Amino acid sequence: MRGMNDLVRQAQMMHKKMGQLQEDLSGRTVEAQSGGGMVSVVATCAGDVTSVKIDKSVVDPEDVEMLQDLVLAAVGEALKQARELREAEMSKLTGGLKLPGII
Template identity: 35%
Template sequence: MKDLLGMMSKAKEMQAKFQALQEEIAAMEASGQSGGGLVSVTISGKFEMRSLKIDPSLFKEDDVEVLEDLILAAHNDAKTKVEAAMQEKTHELTAGLPIPSGFKLPF
């Protein structure tokens, strides 16, 4: 019975840590670039776009498709960075826990 109470206590503790981690990830930001820095996007930990910067040299009517592709590439770069940070922070939090490989946590 003592082990069960200890496990429940640890589970509550882990739940609180995951809640804090989710809040920390939601507050983080990552920036991605494309076109050698001509387009820059900043997104939140929830993958919401926070800012978009476009070099004025790209504002030509015949380059609209290129500009659209660069914006998408910059957004994807920033998203990849947020995902990597999330994975790293989750790994730090769960280090030593017997979690099966490939198991996705609820965020």
């Protein structure tokens, strides 16, 4: 029975550490750029975009599609970086064990 109690205690400790890590990650940000830095996007590791900056020189009413592509590329890259950072931090905690619904 002692082994089972130890296992339950370890699971509770891991659950607590995961909660702390998720809280920490929600406040951490990543930044990605496109167009040589003309568009910059900041996102949290929780997947929220918190900032978009666009250089005036890239705003061309005759070429809105280019601006859309630059914004989309920067947002996509920021969210990818946030996801990769979140997965790497969680992997450290779980020892590389893939836990469904956690990462």
